[in-house]
Amino acid sequence: MNRKYLLLILLLVFVGYAGWIFSDSVTPYVGIAEAREAKSNVQVKGLLDKNGPAPHMDGEEFVFVLQDEDTLETMTVRYHGGKPDQFDQAHHIVAIGKYREGAFHADKLLIKCPSKYESAK
């Protein structure tokens, strides 16, 4: 019986551990206004702001301006890495990261192309 309890305890410990990591890694989907306030990692979806400065490389970072589709608010995004594949055909851009010091620092960009796998309807 003792061993059964041991297994149960181990299981509970693991579930607790998984729960903790889980709450730590949830990245909510937010608008630009909320992204500026967020303390943890978030995902922001928007369009490339065509009126802002053109997307360019600044050192090792790729910089562009993201515009919220609804509120038309804009925010500078600094992505650590090169210009992503198919960025120019992007329909929507999803930036995942954290806002600090006047810019959104993205660890990952998802480029949404309507024609990537399904044809545009």
Place this chain on the structure above:
Amino acid sequence: MIGDFFLGGGLAFSLGAMLLYALRQEARWARLCTLLSAVSAVLASACLMALIFGNCFDIAYVASYSSRELPDIYKLSAFWAGQQGSFLLWLLIHAAVGGILCRENIASAGMSAYLLIQSLLTILVLAKSPFFPQEIPVENGIGLNPLLQDPWVAIHPPIIFLGYALLAVPLAYSVGALLQAPDSREWLKPARKWALIGWGFLSAGIFIGGYWAYKVLGWGGYWGWDPVENSSLVPWLIATVFVHVLRVARVREGALSMVHLAAIFAFSLVLYGTFLTRSGLLGDFSVHSFSGTSIGLSIAVVNAFVLLGALLLLTIRANKLPQGHMYEGFHSREFWMLLGMLLAVFIASIVFLGMSMPLFTQLLERPASVDTSFYLRTTMPLAICLMLAMTMSCLRFYGAGKPLPKRYLPFGGLVLGLVIPLAVGIRELLPILLAGVSMMGAAASFLSWRQHALHLGGFVAHAGVGLAFLAMVLAGTGSLSATQMLQPEESCSLFGHEIIYHGQEFLEDRSVKYYVYTVDGREAKALTKLRGNGTDAAREPAIAKSLSGDVYIAPSPPEDYGIEEMTLKRKGVVMDGDLAYRFDGIEIFTDEAQPSHQTLTAQISVTDGETVETVSPGIRTTANGATSSPIPVLNGKKRIRLTGITEDQSKIRIEVLPSEEAFSRIPITATVSTKPYIWLLWLGCTLVTLGCFAAAGASFKKM
């Protein structure tokens, strides 16, 4: 359409066969109906194939995924490039397997369940038929996405779907047994044979997908914990549990209920994964972007129906199942196997939870997802325990008995597995432990095979798993990465490798260009497929392979193309540096054979002060849109591309591109990473698949 007619016929036959089997009428007629439904599926598929190869662009599906120029091999893969076609492929495999299955000794209730699934699949295909006509007629199709024009991804979907479809067979056996002979164990052998084949194809499909992502997509790795990838990993894990518990149930009656559970969940999770990825719900969370219209709801209904129906059946018949202990003491192999299966179920649950987050949170109207570190941090400790359980079960026999002798061999594996990552420079505890125990598992499976406690297939597959985990640690944790600006012909030293970027190289027909590098003196090229107008369509990474691992240069376009845009007024002159441009006039050519095809050219004079040259860059318009390509001027010093004309033809917009020579010498920013010993991963994965098929082959022989 004739294709829909075959689909409808197939549906009628499969429903008929289902009823005949359910009523346990004469098996001959039921079998005939099953075969006819399979023939209908083959004919419907042949129809779609003929439409694709016949360039019938009046069919929406053909117009969306094929084109006149598409090479034949990729016309074949255009069949399953879209949602409707891939469901038809699934149906085809399911129905064809049904034709084989009806000759086996399967309970008629099981056949009935199998045909029910087939009918549901047919309805899914019909719900959004691939034979639907195109509303606006076109002369040429859009063609297959260039990223998908690769041999690896061309064979990936059919192999995955083979795995998916074959997992329905053991489910049919399970349902048949539950309904007709709950205490029988006769069905375990044929069910295990089919489960092994299905699991083998699913493994191969996932591995091929990972290899394609690494080689072609250039995301930087073979696995990104993307929802689409996870949705195939979860059923694979449960199928892994399934093939193992099927073996345990042969010696332990008590495990039968678990066999049924695993059969139900393996197939239901296949459906769930299909639902999640095909419904468009993940559109904002997955790089695979299956956005737009979908048949998500119908798949969800089918999924719920299969899962709840089968679970209800299991609950009702549970008391008829043989009872008994699942294992005999802690020294029996089955105890450790069951423990390992439990761990695999844990891993599957965690991945399931993570990949379903977007769905659950959308229901709560607070959309969110988990980042990829979640998967790594939770599954790694579990994977270590799983490898320990694998080692222990390899070293033991079924039932109570002594463990195998010569146990110093696994310890040797453990030490080797701990030392290798340390030597590569990894200093993190969990990855080193994982490498250690996975090599211990590989050594234990070898010992077990030598001592005749494990078949050859089992040894090969388990050793493959060990090697794959070791490689994941080496190439994952041991990977170094940096984003670096590379000047042409300038040597750059990174992570002990000498990298020189040589510029871009164009293929003669302009369909492809290469970014050329040399890494430690060996040439590596990154292929980029180009569109008709010269812009990038798909980029692949450059990979320099060697025994100690790959140097992986992720694709990135040059930062500055050196392109200048200008607007010219008729007869107006625009100066740019040393050159002056003047727009003289416009000519329009109409193709007499095809009036919708038009070519518009603009006469532009260019001078550098000494010579004057007139060029006529043009825009060619067809029903599918416009294309324009750059025209060289002044001996190729510059290139001019026409990009727009105002309606009154008074103004044009042009792009002035630098010469090809200058263009190919633009510096680029590249993300360079090392992938130490990644070939071990391909080896490990190949071994898992081969071992799996060897085990399936062995179970064929025993029949």
